[in-house]
Amino acid sequence: MSRVQLPEITDDMVTLEYNYAIRDKILYCRPPEDLRIRMLDFSNYCKNITNTEQKQNMRMQLAGDISREIPILFDHDKQLEKDFTNYLIEALSKFLFDSPVLDITLYKAWVNYMKKYEYNPLHQHPNAKISLVWYLDYPEEIRQEHQQQLNDFDENRSRGMVYFSSNFSHDHMTMNPKTGDMFLFHATHKHAVYPFYTDNTRISMSCNISNIFVRSVMGSKEEVFL
Numbered sequence: 001m002s003r004v005q006l007p008e009i010t011d012d013m014v015t016l017e018y019n020y021a022i023r024d025k026i027l028y029c030r031p032p033e034d035l036r037i038r039m040l041d042f043s044n045y046c047k048n049i050t051n052t053e054q055k056q057n058m059r060m061q062l063a064g065d066i067s068r069e070i071p072i073l074f075d076h077d078k079q080l081e082k083d084f085t086n087y088l089i090e091a092l093s094k095f096l097f098d099s100p101v102l103d104i105t106l107y108k109a110w111v112n113y114m115k116k117y118e119y120n121p122l123h124q125h126p127n128a129k130i131s132l133v134w135y136l137d138y139p140e141e142i143r144q145e146h147q148q149q150l151n152d153f154d155e156n157r158s159r160g161m162v163y164f165s166s167n168f169s170h171d172h173m174t175m176n177p178k179t180g181d182m183f184l185f186h187a188t189h190k191h192a193v194y195p196f197y198t199d200n201t202r203i204s205m206s207c208n209i210s211n212i213f214v215r216s217v218m219g220s221k222e223e224v225f226l
């Protein structure tokens with residue numbers, strides 16, 4: 001089964017699942033608009049203060065062929081880190097568990113300034129349990145590029161889109177996100193980003209979550225192993 005979400009998903013928060021590989025589900029959600037704007041402004045701030053060595057270190061750790069991948073320096077805005085973390089705790093509580101999530105550990109966060117022809121090959125995120133991508137600024141012109149492709153079927157269109165491939169079946173999903181959309185997924189869930197061809201910059205933030213703590217049936221704080 002393949003699936004293309006066109007032109008957009010309209011629910012605020014919904015779990016997307018394959019027919020035969022439920023474990024590889026994806027949580028689609030839309031964090032509050034003011035949080036998106038704060039994160040976008042902070043990403044641009046980090047871009048301006050990050051030195052060349054920090055940028056090179058970030059690029060060496062990531063899979064994409066993207067010229068500008070910037071670390072998110074939460075030490076410079078602890079309140080934003082706290083508000084962002086609280087939103088993720090709320091989202092993860094709905095996504096993964098019956099019991100509420102109490103706390104999480106952010107392992108790494110970065111932002112991609114993707115230009116035309118750049119792409120992210122099929123990859124996973126090592127050393128993490130859950131990963132996410134959040135589209136802070138997604139020009140509408142990129143979202144419409146698929147209409148210039150001459151494929152008869154929506155599922156064969158790919159320009160600028162994000163592709164997820166199940167580890168447990170031959171299923172995949174291809175999505176055409178918009179500004180403000182966020183996807184949370186298991187860190188081992190393989191995904192890729194196809195190039196676009198217009199003169200735009202797409203700004204997306206990614207983050208890895210390494211530890212997740214819930215309240216156990218006995219009432220104590222307990223780490224979850226996925």
Ligand SMILES: [Fe+2]
Pocket residue numbers: 123124125191206
């Ligand atoms: Fe990724």
